[in-house]
Amino acid sequence: MRVARRSVALGAALLLVAVTLAATGGRRVPADVPELRDGDVWVVGISHPRGGWSVCFDDGAVAESLVTADLPTSGASATFAVGASESDVRRVLGCLNRHLTGGEVAVTTRSA
Known part of the structure; x- marks a missing residue:
């Protein structure tokens, strides 16, 4: 009986992980882009990047x-040009979402 209960619990846990990954696409890319202040540019950084x-x-x-x-x-890291738009940053993030197989992405800003 104990083995059966453990198998059911393990199966439920694996199902929850699979559903979570499917819902997020296994996303390592943040959905939020910080607001840009005058004189700043966006920077996309990746720690331990893997993939294409x-x-x-x-x-x-x-x-x-x-x-x-x-x-x-x-x-x-990628530093965006002065005058780049949020849609430019989102385009690069979308590309990373498709091609990055490992690592973590962060979007920040810094002075130009």
Whole structure:
């Protein structure tokens, strides 16, 4: 009986994880973009990126991208050009959502 109960509990837990991942798409990309203040630009940073994410930083709205020299890469960032719009940031985040297979993404702002 105990084994059966454990199997049911494990099955329920796995189902909950699967439903949660399906609902979020396994998303590692934040949905929120911080408000931009005058003189600031957006920066998208990725810690421990995995997958084919680098194509996402090859975007006309990205002024500069940096990747750490260590292998595997421990970090990458894209600084957007002055005048980039929130839709530009969301386009890059959408690309990351499709191509990033590991790592965590954060969107911040900094002075231009």
